Amino acid sequence: MIPTDSVALDQFRAAVCAEPALEQRLGGIVEMMEFIGVVAAEAAARGITLDPIVVERTLSPDPLGLDRFRLEPITGDAMPGPAWLPAAIVEAPTGPAIDWFYLGASGLSGPFFEDSIRRGRSLPISRFIRHRTPLVTLPESVAAAGAVPDGLIFHLSRCGSTLVAQMLAALPGAVVVSEPQPFDWVLQYAHNATGQPIAQRLALIRAMAAVLGRHTIGGHGFVIKLDSWHTRALPLLAQAFPQTRWIFLYRDPLEIMASQFRQRGFQTIRGGIGQSVFGIDEAGLSEEEYCACLLERTCAPILDAINGPSGMLINYAELPGAVEHRILPHFGIALNPAARPALAEATARDAKAPYTTFAPDTDAKRREASAAVRAAVARYLDAPYRRLEMQRTGG
Structure with missing residues (x-):
């Protein structure tokens, strides 16, 4: 049975989170069309069929970070890997949560933290993979x-x-x-x-x-x-x-x-x-x-x-x-x-x-x-x- 688009996306996202080298490769891509092509190819190499059009739909731009005002659900309890930093504290259905953005190896280069957030949010990987974790679990993580x-x-x-x-x-x-x-x-x-x-x-x-x-x-x-x-x-x-x-x-x-x-x-x-x-x-x-x-x-x-x-x-x-x-x-x-x-x-x-x-x-x-x-x-x-x-x- 061929997985639905949603299941296939979740399968590939899990693969990215489990493979630091793959995450780093995707995190270094700035251009959306290049990102879509690499995602489709890497997914296929892992036996996951991803329609490029479906991938493109997940990359709808959010330059102002308006997603942080939506009561989106928690994606997991554990914080993501070291390439990610907290972008903002937001309200989730279960209480305050942390939205994360991809930083990778580029460092915090702007005069203010918000400058780095804008740069990180503009990367396709930050729109393709959304990490939102409960604030209450941060100390134990x-x-x-x-x-x-x-x-x-x-x-x-x-x-x-x-x-x-x-x-x-x-x-x-x-x-x-x-x-x-x-x-x-x-x-x-x-x-x-x-x-x-x-x-x-x-x-x-x-x-x-x-x-x-x-x-x-x-x-x-x-x-x-x-x-x-x-x-x-x-x-x-x-x-x-x-x-x-x-x-x-x-x-x-x-x-x-x-x-x-x-x-x-x-x-x-x-x-x-x-x-x-x-x-x-x-x-x-x-x-x-x-x-x-x-x-x-x-x-x-x-x-x-x-x-x-x-x-x-x-x-x-x-x-x-x-x-x-x-x-x-x-x-x-x-x-x-x-x-x-x-x-x-x-x-x-x-x-x-x-x-x-x-x-x-x-x-x-x-x-x-x-x-x-x-x-x-x-x-x-x-x-x-x-x-x-x-x-x-x-x-």
């Missing part, structure tokens, strides 16, 4: 010896954190995960789920970090660049990773505010992170005051924790030299002298637009700061900035 971050990057936004992440990512063998959405989801869940035992919440944080760093090669460095609002989760992260060092990047607040009012980051928009994470009461606050208040509350957990040995303050003015001379030693990551040209090349590019040359704009930002921005900075941010500078310089 990750080996006890899973990757632990060497460093965590906290930041006040618009102060060089992307540059630092790109410089670290330029080091051969280093794994830098920049603002990964799945880690954000887990941190917010762990912070809010106070009814759950702390051990379970910490295990979930550790497991998500481990699977995001599963391409880490020992000794080369594994760093997570966090979102700016994750300073609120610093106590949880310190419990989850007691041996991991962290840095906090900040900048003259007038320059940060001027940058935000050139183009607002979504976290500074009313009704979002400010309320849900920091509990800001918006009533009576101007846009400038709301943004400055948010930045003030972002600083507060850092100021509470900076006296310990794990943290280090880095002012934007110290970059890029601080990466080699302060940040790498603090994270315990050795710098091979041969890698210095790669660091220098990363500093020459605009961190958020890698194909353009970096051009400093500090003076322009200070000139364009409005009177309302200056007043908000004076009210909310001058004092925290002075405290950060005193702690950093020992003054």
